[in-house]
Amino acid sequence: xxxxxxxxxxxxxxxxxxxxxxxxxxxxxxxxxxxxxxxxxxxxxxxxxxxxxxxxxxxxxxxxxxxxxxxxxxxxxxxxxxxxxxxxxxxxxxxxxxxxxxxxxxxxxxxxxxxxxxxxxxxxxxxxxxxxxxxxxxxxxxxxxxxxxxxxxxxxxxxxx
Amino acid sequence: xxxxxxxxxxxxxxxxxxxxxxxxxxxxxxxxxxxxxxxxxxxxxxxxxxxxxxxxxxxxxxxxxxxxxxxxxxxxxxxxxxxxxxxxxxxxxxxxxxxxxxxxxxxxxxxxxxxxxxxxxxxxxxxxxxxxxxxxxxxxxxxxxxxxxxxxxxxxxxxxxxxxxxxxxxxxxxxxxxxxxxxxxxxxxxxxxxxxxxxxxxxxxxxxxxxxxxxxxxxxxxxxxxxxxxxxxxxxxxxxxxxxxxxxxxxxxxxxxxxxxxxxxxxxxxxxxxxxxxxxxxxxxxxxxxxxxxxxxxxxxxxxxxxxxxxxxxxxxxxxxxxxxxxxxxxxxxxxxxxxxxxxxxxxxxxxxxxxxxxxxxxxxxxxxxxxxxxxxxxxxxxxxxxxxxxxxxxxxxxxxxxxxxxxxxxxxxxxxxxxxxxxxxxxxxxxxxxxxxxxxxxxxxxxxxxxxxxxxxxxxxxxxxxxxxxxxxxxxxxxxxxxxxxxxxxxxxxxxxxxxxxxxxxxxxxxxxxxxxxxxxxxxxxxxxxxxxxxxxxxxxxxxxxxxxxxxxxxxxxxxxxxxxxxxxxxxxxxxxxxxxxxxxxxxxxxxxxxxxxxxxxxxxxxxxxxxxxxxxxxxxxxxxxxxxxxxxxxxxxxxxxxxxxxxxxxxxxxxxxxxxxxxxxxxxxxxxxxxxxxxxxxxxxxxxxxxxxxxxxxxxxxxxxxxxxxxxxxxxxxxxxxxxxxxxxxxxxxxxxxxxxxxxxxxxxxxxxxxxxxxxxxxxxxxxxxxxx
Numbered sequence: 001x002x003x004x005x006x007x008x009x010x011x012x013x014x015x016x017x018x019x020x021x022x023x024x025x026x027x028x029x030x031x032x033x034x035x036x037x038x039x040x041x042x043x044x045x046x047x048x049x050x051x052x053x054x055x056x057x058x059x060x061x062x063x064x065x066x067x068x069x070x071x072x073x074x075x076x077x078x079x080x081x082x083x084x085x086x087x088x089x090x091x092x093x094x095x096x097x098x099x100x101x102x103x104x105x106x107x108x109x110x111x112x113x114x115x116x117x118x119x120x121x122x123x124x125x126x127x128x129x130x131x132x133x134x135x136x137x138x139x140x141x142x143x144x145x146x147x148x149x150x151x152x153x154x155x156x157x158x159x160x161x
Numbered sequence: 162x163x164x165x166x167x168x169x170x171x172x173x174x175x176x177x178x179x180x181x182x183x184x185x186x187x188x189x190x191x192x193x194x195x196x197x198x199x200x201x202x203x204x205x206x207x208x209x210x211x212x213x214x215x216x217x218x219x220x221x222x223x224x225x226x227x228x229x230x231x232x233x234x235x236x237x238x239x240x241x242x243x244x245x246x247x248x249x250x251x252x253x254x255x256x257x258x259x260x261x262x263x264x265x266x267x268x269x270x271x272x273x274x275x276x277x278x279x280x281x282x283x284x285x286x287x288x289x290x291x292x293x294x295x296x297x298x299x300x301x302x303x304x305x306x307x308x309x310x311x312x313x314x315x316x317x318x319x320x321x322x323x324x325x326x327x328x329x330x331x332x333x334x335x336x337x338x339x340x341x342x343x344x345x346x347x348x349x350x351x352x353x354x355x356x357x358x359x360x361x362x363x364x365x366x367x368x369x370x371x372x373x374x375x376x377x378x379x380x381x382x383x384x385x386x387x388x389x390x391x392x393x394x395x396x397x398x399x400x401x402x403x404x405x406x407x408x409x410x411x412x413x414x415x416x417x418x419x420x421x422x423x424x425x426x427x428x429x430x431x432x433x434x435x436x437x438x439x440x441x442x443x444x445x446x447x448x449x450x451x452x453x454x455x456x457x458x459x460x461x462x463x464x465x466x467x468x469x470x471x472x473x474x475x476x477x478x479x480x481x482x483x484x485x486x487x488x489x490x491x492x493x494x495x496x497x498x499x500x501x502x503x504x505x506x507x508x509x510x511x512x513x514x515x516x517x518x519x520x521x522x523x524x525x526x527x528x529x530x531x532x533x534x535x536x537x538x539x540x541x542x543x544x545x546x547x548x549x550x551x552x553x554x555x556x557x558x559x560x561x562x563x564x565x566x567x568x569x570x571x572x573x574x575x576x577x578x579x580x581x582x583x584x585x586x587x588x589x590x591x592x593x594x595x596x597x598x599x600x601x602x603x604x605x606x607x608x609x610x611x612x613x614x615x616x617x618x619x620x621x622x623x624x625x626x627x628x629x630x631x632x633x634x635x636x637x638x639x640x641x642x643x644x645x646x647x648x649x650x651x652x653x654x655x656x657x658x659x660x661x662x663x664x665x666x667x668x669x670x671x672x673x674x675x676x677x678x679x680x681x682x683x684x685x686x687x688x689x690x691x692x693x694x695x696x697x698x699x700x701x702x703x704x705x706x707x708x709x710x711x712x713x714x715x716x717x718x719x720x721x722x723x724x725x726x727x728x729x730x731x732x733x734x735x736x737x738x739x740x741x742x743x744x745x746x747x748x749x750x751x752x753x754x755x756x757x758x759x760x761x762x763x764x765x766x767x768x769x770x771x772x773x774x775x776x777x778x779x780x781x782x783x784x785x786x787x788x789x790x791x792x793x794x795x796x797x798x799x800x801x802x803x804x805x806x807x808x809x810x811x812x813x814x815x816x817x818x819x820x821x822x823x824x825x826x827x828x829x830x831x832x833x834x835x836x837x838x839x840x841x842x843x844x845x846x847x848x849x850x851x852x853x854x855x856x857x858x859x860x861x862x863x864x865x866x867x868x869x870x871x872x873x874x875x876x877x878x879x880x881x882x883x884x885x886x887x888x889x890x891x892x893x894x895x896x897x898x899x900x901x902x903x904x905x906x907x908x909x910x911x912x913x914x915x916x917x918x919x920x921x922x923x924x925x926x927x928x929x930x931x932x933x934x935x936x
Contacts, residue, residue, distance in 0.1 A: 018447065018483065025483040029422065034414040035407015037605070038482075039556050040637045044871035047556060075407030089405040096397040096837040099845055100267025101404040102556045102605030108405060127880040134871065136556040136606050137267050138848025139841065140882040 003064050007031070008077025019065025024048045026064045027074060035075035035105045039134070046133030049106035050074050056113035075105035078112060087153045088112055091146040099137035107133045111147045120151060243367035245326040246375070247300045248278060251367035255350055257284045260294035263315065264306040264577050265400070266555075266607030267845075268900040269838035272399040274315055276835055280391045281323030281383060284363070285349035291399045293601040296579040304601075305578040307612050307715065309801035309898025312834060313763070316896055324381045326370070333369035334361050349390075386832065386893075395837035400603065412575030412602040413560035417630040420562070421450060423623050424485040425633060426492060427474035429642055430864040431711060432460040432501035434473045438494045443477055446491060448484030452477045455622050458589070460500050463676060464645045464683035464714035466613050467581040469589040472643070476623045482634050502710040502864035506550060509649055509709055509861075513672035514545060517653035522670045522703030525687045529699035534666035538657020542738050545653050546727035548926040549858040550646040552874060553716055557605020559616035559635040563624035569596040570621055575604030577611035585614045586621050608849075609715035613645060638869045645714025646859060648674045648685040652727040662739030664750060666699035669728075674709035681706060684719035691724055692799050693732070695757035695765045696750055711861050717849065718901040721800035725905030726854075726912070726926060729796045733913040734922070743795050743913065744778050762894070763802040769829045770799060772890055773806040776827035780886060781808035788812075791822075794914025796906035803902030804829040804890075807847075809883075809910040813918045818936045819928070821851060821911055823884040826903060831894035843887050843903040850907030852877035856929035881935055 003014045007027070014021075014030050027033040027050075036059055039047030043058040050059045051073040078086045085093075088108050098104045107130065114121060114129045121129065126144050135143065243251045250258040259278050265271035275291045294301045303314065327347055334352040335342040338359070346353050353360045363370075386392075403410055428434065435454050443452040457473030475494055479485035516522075535541065562573040570590065576582045579599045587594045604611050620633040635643075651672040657665040673685040681687075686704050694700050716722065736746035754768025774797050778784075781793055790813040797806040810823040824847050833839050856875050860867040868874040912923040915933070925931060 018487070021481070021483045025481060029481040029483070032416055033407070034409045034411075034416070037411075037556075038413070038558065038634070040871050042637075042870055042872060045556065075405075079406060085402075085405070089402075092405045093397050093401045096395065096401065096841065098267075098398055098401055098404050099269070099841055100556070100604060100606045101398075101400065102267075102411060104404055105407050124880075127882065130879040132878075134556065134876045134878065135848075136554060136608075136876060138845035138852070138877070140848060140879045141844050141885055142841070143879070144882070 001065070003068060005064065005067055005072060006070070007033070007072045008074060014064060017064060020063045023050065023059040023062040023064055023067060023072070027059065033074050033076050037102055037105060039103070044134070045103070045106075046110060047103050047106040049109040049133065051109060051113060054113065054116060056110045075109060078108065086112065087150040088115070088146065091150040091153065095142050095146045095149065097139050097142040097146050099139055103133060103135045107135065107143055111143070111150070114147065115151055115154065119155060121147070243371045245329060245367065245371055246322060248294070248322050249282065249326050251363050253364050255288055255362045255364040256290055257282065257288050257350065257363065258290045258292060260301070261291050262294040262301040262304050263311045264304070264575070264579060264601055264604065264611075266306055266575070266577055266604035266611060268306060268311070268607070268842065269398060269835060270306065270311040271603075272396060273312060273834045273838055274319055275399070276391050276396060277316060277319035278323040280389055281320045282327050283347040283349070286391050286396065288350045296583060296599040296601060298580045304580045305612070306607060307577055307609065309803070309901045312896050312898045313802065320383055321378065321381060324383055325376055328376045328381065329370040329373040330363055330366050332373045333366045337361070337366070337369065393833050393836055396835050397837065410603045411557055411605050412562070412573060413557055413605070413632075413634060415562040415573040415602065415632065417562065417564065420630045420632055421478050421480065421627055422482045422485050423476055423478045423620075423631050423633045424489050424636070425455075425474050425476050425619050425623065425639070426489060426494065427472050427639070427643060428496050428498070428501065430496065430498055430501045431504070432864065433496035433498045434460065435475050435494045436497045438475050438492060440475075443488050443492055446484070446488040448480040449488045450478050450480065451627060452488070453626060455619070461502060461676070461710050461712060462615055462643075463712055464613055465615070466578045467584040467588070469585065469618070470615065471589070471618045471622060472615075476626070478623065478627055478631060486636070504709055504711045504861045504864050506649060506859070506861040509674070509707060510547060510549070510651065513547065513649070513651035513707055516705050516707060517545060517651045517670050517672050520705060522705040524701060524703050526689060526694055526702040527700070528694070528697075529666070531666045531668055531699045531701035534699040535655060535657045535668060538665040539660045540658040540738060541655065542658070542735060543653070543655045544731055544734060544924060545651065546730065546924045547651040548649065548723040548726065549930070550649050550711070550861065551716060551853055551857045552641050552644045552646055552859055553608045553610035554641070554874065554876065555604070555606030555608055555610050558637050558640040560633060561617050561620040562630060562632040563620045564630040565621070565624040568592060570624065571598045571600070572617060572621065573600045573602055574614075574617050575602045575611055576614055576617060577604065577607050577609070578614065582614040582617050585618060589618050590621060590625065608717045609719065610644065612715060637871070641859075641869060641874060642866050645683065645712040647716035647719070647722065648682055648713035649709070650685065650723050652724070654727060654731045656731065656735055658735060658739050662741055664697060664735060667693065667697050668701045668703070670703045670705065672705050672707050674713055675706035676708075676710050676712070678706065678708055682709065682713040684715045685713055688720050690758070690764065691720060692765070693728055693750065696752065696767060710864070711866070718800055718904045721798060721901070721905045723926070725796070725798040725800070726908040729798065729906065729909030730912050730922070730924065733795070733909070733916065742784070744774065744783050747774055747795065747797060763897070765799045766804070769804040769890070769892055770797060772892070773797070773804050773827040773829050776888060776890060777806035777808045777825050780825040780827060780888060781810065783808065790918055792914045792917035794910045794912065794917060796908070796910030796913060798902070798905040800905055801902040802897035803899060805903050805906055807903075807906040807910040809907070809914045811911060811914040811918055813915070814936055816919065817933050819911070819915055819933055820936055821881070821883045823886070824907070824910070826885065826887045827890060828887070828899070828903060829890040829892045829894075830899045830902070831892060831896040833889050834896050839889065839899050840887050842899045844885050846901070846903035847885050847907055848877055848882065850904050851881065851883070851911070851935060854908045854911060854926050854928055855935040856927050858927050858930065877935070
């Protein structure tokens, strides 16, 4: 069945595709948007996190057939159209958050949903909100610092979220 | 047995903590092993590709940016990319391109190694661009990532490369200005004439520099550490912007035109062989282009980076990953389990305990008179420590892409041993190495799992059957079922204390897995020089092998990860038995400051050890009063040439729930290359250590690993992150690696704190087995 999805503000045709195909694999294999990662396939690790209508969601659990008419954002779409990085992306670079980096797209997508929801989260709120995203390398200390730094930048300097 | 251990001891990778036996022959450590004073390979002809065809210094080239094609690096790149040597190119926009030779799996070497080059080259870091070096041992030496060796084995070579290139740039400037090179200095990618302050950018000099004769080693000048502009700074990872933008960087991100997607199904009971499968049904499913049985070369694979072992299974090839996985659900395989494993991890543990406590074992190391000293000691203490299987669980499941065409194969892989992958495929496919191309890709975590090339071999055999490029994607379930695990182990420790409360003798009887009944499994058994052997006068280590077929392999800080737990917790037990403070006791064990092995700078130095122990204790304010149910615990370990002490502060929420509130780390890993990267590795090691000790264990029953995914094999999550404070001791020694050595001290620090807080001694990992949990 031919399916078309709105991803990062643009309409993308998936062609004739099994409607049960998880969004994760449609993004990676069909569209070449490989920033969204496969880690577990059972919504345990968060590496495949995307936004659907602004809500952080595990793309391994979403069938493409469910998603027509919804706005999907992936890590490739979180910077501004002109390429200006999101405050979180900048903080991630400034604080050198990644080690292997494989989980970090998912971490940033969850963190972006957190800051959209709660622009001034406490340390405890950050920790709990991020609990669904595993980092095998153990960069949690820096993830929390980077979220805090991005939140401050957005608030105090009016930097783009 | 004796031969087996001799072989074990003689394998440098085993000594480096990388597992057994598989790296003999042309060893990747050849450079690391070279004696001091030998001619540096950086300056040998094969590494130093000075370009010909320029006919010496050519004035016309300065500032024009137009170069003749014959002198361009790589022969065909756009623009003028002057190769000063195999690792360094200077472009006409004054950018400096440095090739990173070793694989990046999150340990930071794609940033750290070029930093060393850039420092001695005196390039501005903003000018530096980094690419992976091609996989080519003739030009780039030992290209692997393991044993925390990338930095120490490349340190001198990278310095020489940078310093030699700088020398050639200065020579070129001196000739251009017709002045002596003595009056010239370099700064941020420019050569400056100190007399006149006139300057030339490296780009303007690159062509002429490339034509200079490379200097001999004795003409090289290195910066004094005080003059460093890059080393020791916090430098953000070179791929970070691409990472946060979601660019394709990882092995599993590779996409090629016309590519097919494969899944490979092996017997969950290790050693099973597919006799029959409903292949015709599978081939008829949507998107499936082929399905076939691969006989494999072994029944149960072993840790085998350069070898040919492939476990048998069924390959399904499709037009997308999802179609392949969907078809897999319909796959029905009849397995031949005749030679399959019947391993049972619980049985192994109980048998190991019995053997440890009732038999003597085969001595593998002995110094002094351990047994008689033990018998005469004032006080004898004994305890059993054990640990279970754990998985690497790197977050990116194994994936590889390959294209086979008429006897040549091209492979894209996140291997920690890409050079070994070439040898492995040549042997497996009976092809000359020249027909094999391996491209390096970033690995989504390594921890030792990508040292083996088992998934690369599987991909190659699938690709040989398919007339298109193929990407093999393991599922998480594949990754957990077909890992090479941290081996289960049992230590029976006995020690004697003399009348002064000092250690009179120490005996460690280790029960180690053996897949074949003859030799210990990879990363199991014993390693010479493992702590505390170097610091004790009367010491004995014995090993008994107990059969277990399930493959084992190097998992971050192999051997050290479980030895440290047993040894450092037992050390605490001894301190208590001697009625002494743990800190004072541990410092006493170290004794006078000395190298424990004459002339070996990667050995334990008791002074460096004592310094980090004192430092960590001071950071944590050791000895201060804490509320009821809270306590500090201390752990020290030496591995991978790093001396690291850690103090953990825990609070018992109740009798079994442990909150690790804060961890202090004092580390002596010599000169710090990238401060940010080094701290990141230490922070990660603390999290990894907590994650592993909390509840990670794999159960093997009837030859099959029972845990399938992260719902049954938990990784530590964000809310359990403790506060972590890190100090690096500036000891002035050459840098050593930090991917691994901060992990081993963590488990004993935490378990010692738990004892002090609760009176409960944890002697088995993970702590969940005894009903404890981290909260």
